[in-house]
Amino acid sequence: MWLSVTVYAPLSLLTAALPFPRRYRLISRWARGQMFLLKYICGLDYRVEGREHLPAGAAVILAKHQSAWETIAFQQIFPPQTWVLKRELLWIPLFGWALALLRPIAIDRGAGRVAIEQVIEQGRERLQSGIWVVVFPEGTRMPPGTRRRYGIGGAALAAASGYPVVPVAHNAGSFWPRRGFLKRPGTIRLVIGPVIDSHGKTAEEIRRQAEDWIENTMAGLEGNQPD
Numbered sequence: 001m002w003l004s005v006t007v008y009a010p011l012s013l014l015t016a017a018l019p020f021p022r023r024y025r026l027i028s029r030w031a032r033g034q035m036f037l038l039k040y041i042c043g044l045d046y047r048v049e050g051r052e053h054l055p056a057g058a059a060v061i062l063a064k065h066q067s068a069w070e071t072i073a074f075q076q077i078f079p080p081q082t083w084v085l086k087r088e089l090l091w092i093p094l095f096g097w098a099l100a101l102l103r104p105i106a107i108d109r110g111a112g113r114v115a116i117e118q119v120i121e122q123g124r125e126r127l128q129s130g131i132w133v134v135v136f137p138e139g140t141r142m143p144p145g146t147r148r149r150y151g152i153g154g155a156a157l158a159a160a161s162g163y164p165v166v167p168v169a170h171n172a173g174s175f176w177p178r179r180g181f182l183k184r185p186g187t188i189r190l191v192i193g194p195v196i197d198s199h200g201k202t203a204e205e206i207r208r209q210a211e212d213w214i215e216n217t218m219a220g221l222e223g224n225q226p227d
Contacts, residue, residue: 009094031075043185050192065136066173141178155207167193169217
């Protein structure tokens with residue numbers, strides 16, 4: 001994976017002058033290549049349930065965060081997207097520079113309300129451009145069977161912009177641990193939940209509804225452990 005970054009990231013920088021749709025399509029091919037390698041080198045595949053819930057237009061994805069897998073796989077599963085992420089990721093040579101071309105919302109996680117306002121302002125602009133916004137509301141990767149209080153940023157973006165929320169649960173951490181080098185073979189299950197309509201709801205109501213669905217779904221997925 002990292003060897004390919006040293007080759008593909010410099011090439012990605014050459015796309016800077018292209019419109020976002022073409023730039024995204026070219027850069028995200030790296031992620032598609034990683035999914036191919038995961039399947040045929042590591043024996044790690046995935047299955048998606050609930051595709052019928054995906055709305056026709058842009059949306060805010062609120063997803064469980066357990067692994068590096070979802071940051072790669074989402075580029076193959078969902079429409080063109082960008083992510084709310086910690087700004088330090090953009091400082092990584094080559095990788096971070098290429099990542100910046102995908103218009104992420106890079107925040108200072110210690111900035112509190114200022115960071116939330118940044119997510120709302122920049123996230124609304126991305127959504128209006130037809131770009132989906134991915135938010136991992138727990139803020140960091142959590143081991144299987146654990147949880148952390150969900151942050152309000154993604155829900156606040158949905159409430160302020162009127163765009164729907166797509167909740168996503170998966171058990172990738174059981175196969176690609178957050179601090180593990182080895183990947184365990186098997187099939188990751190990813191479940192897309194029913195769309196949460198943000199109209200007439202407060203950010204807290206949206207956050208709570210998404211958290212309840214994700215964590216209840218995770219309770220069922222966590223039984224799908226590799227042998």
